[in-house]
């Protein structure tokens with residue numbers, strides 16, 4: 001009998017990788033300075049994204065849904081005084097307009113799968129950011145996952161061919177290399193979802209930060225970073 005594997009979720013998998021993309025530093029450099037109030041959602045066991053904002057002098061508030069990750073971050077020797085609280089992106093335990101910047105780094109928002117939940121998450125992020133403040137996250141892009149030149153390199157070719165052969169680009173979710181089920185959507189769809197929640201797209205950029213040309217990013221970036229703004 002064929003084995004059925006159950007995809008992992010935020011509560012059944014602890015993410016421990018440290019990957020830095022140049023675009024993250026580019027965006028933090030533009031939006032964060034001394035005492036900027038940053039909410040880092042999905043901080044994870046390593047605290048990578050929260051620590052990056054802290055290094056720039058931000059006042060960082062951090063939340064995470066996975067209790068094992070929270071415990072692990074608590075043992076990090078240099079966690080720069082960041083306390084990691086248990087909370088869900090879909091129900092943020094903060095007052096309206098509490099932050100200047102809300103960020104969900106490295107696919108944290110892709111963990112949210114259904115349309116209703118995604119709208120709820122976007123609305124929550126809009127609620128807690130101040131008017132004129134920013135919401136930043138990245139998202140897998142099925143068009144870029146199909147066409148990005150890096151996917152034709154020998155090391156990536158097998159994964160790319162499987163994605164194309166199984167029409168992975170036609171689906172709303174994908175299974176990543178950790179076995180996690182994650183949302184994927186073209187730039188146009190992510191932009192429309194955010195607009196429904198009252199967030200305007202300021203920019204969309206590839207992971208190297210070398211372009212913010214919307215059409216180029218929409219076609220060729222596997223996992224663009226988005227900067228949205230709550231209208232003033």
Ligand SMILES: C[S@@+](CC[C@H](N)C(=O)[O-])C[C@H]1O[C@@H](n2cnc3c(N)ncnc32)[C@H](O)[C@@H]1O
Pocket residue numbers: 010011015017018019041042043044045046047048049050063064065066069087088089090104105106107108111112
């Ligand atoms: C890929 S990790 C990124 C970790 C870290 N932010 C970084 O940039 O390296 C995504 C994190 O989001 C967390 N997460 C997923 N869904 C969440 C939710 N609904 N609320 C809060 N955190 C969530 C996951 O548990 C995971 O730790």
